[in-house]
Amino acid sequence: MSTKALDAQPKFAQIKQYIIDNIRAGTWHENQRVPSENELAEQFNVSRMTARRALSELTDTGILTRSQGLGTFVASFKSQSSLLEIKNIADEVRLRNGHYSCTVLSLESMAAVAPIAIALGVEVDSQVYRSVLIHNENDTPLQVEERFVNPTLAGDYLQQDFADFTPHEYLSHVAPLTEARHTVEAIMPSNEVCQWLGLFNEEPCLQVIRRTWSAEGIVSFARLISPGSKYRLGGHLTFKKKQP
Template sequence: MANEPKFALIKKHITDQISAGIWKEDQRVPSENELAEQFSVSRMTARRALSELTDNGVLTRSQGLGTFVASLKSQSSMLEIKNIADEVKERNGEYSAEIIALEEIAAMAPIAIALGVDIDSKVYRSVIIHHENGLALQAEERFVAPALAPDYLVQDFTQITPHEYLSAVAPLTEAKHTIEAIMPNQDVCQWLGLYNEEPCLQMIRRTWSANGIVSFTRLISPGSKYRLGGHLTFKKRVR
């Protein structure tokens, strides 16, 4: 801890205050100047801590008003693929995973088409529930092309996420996804511990490596616990 960078200590202080419920949603947090004075650091160091927490969706900044605790819904970017374990850890949460299924199946037509393989050919299927602080955050049902990840079924996905593993053995070159609101079926309610039906956010994603389609994935999160966001910067047109 003694060798930990000062900006990291500031980030931990802020996330600890939020996790403990001391700083509430939409509450203003100390300014760069106030944090710089409190931690005896430069304003630039304090700014880095606030900026990184803002980028991670923990804080939100309003020009001229200050920096505030963001909505307590977990946030993921629509514009990039991030590892969910990293997202949780960036919020100073405790990540864990539960494996529901890890098996070889015969590809039905929709799965075969999505993976670009023959109908009834063998593909790998996993169902994993991602947790944050012990609560189900996201259900991931993934279908994988065995030719591009032959050792998929022998991985311990409580220690490494499928995204991490596939990124290592079949580096991502392209991804396409669609996002929609759905009402969960009985399986999804059981996976996510939903006792009262509530709308969920579903993302369907296909990923490619240089050698072809790697996976076809369905990611489902309770609408009350998850949201998607992004930030775009547009170049000014030269007149």
């Protein structure tokens, strides 16, 4: 980023960009402590509150991690998705200032075999839609998504250009989600999945099986597979105190 463009940014955004640039350049490594609020405030001639905002926003997006009493550190270089809410993977990548892209491997109509029919609540051998996509971050495969979709709730699914937006974005628009259920497990990937993810050495992968509902019924059944070395699941819970 040019100096002129940097100067035009708000101060907290300049601090964020400074931190991101140091991480990308390899100046600051994984788990390395970054400057404190006081140090950043002095360096950028801003208030401590402004420096805190920059650190907090980068922590919220998973780029940094904070440890009370110890400081703020460069987070582990893994993507993080929440178990508590369904996030759009493209948004997650962009929040990390990464470049998101998608490779469409398959987009077709097929006869539903029994497990798929049961998962979608449709008749066996009825037509359902199937897509297989690779989600990339900075042109590196991050996740394989195989999704089966109920055509009665997303009739134009096969006509979409998922290079421009994700299936999650499209389905959220045409059949707003009201419920989701998922299971998470560690698996050893098949040779095909290894090829899709660019895995040259066998390593465990994280597999999420997810079904989603709208007010009209089951919308989709998806299998999401990510390399264990590049992805993790996490979440944050806030509990209300009991009233006396």
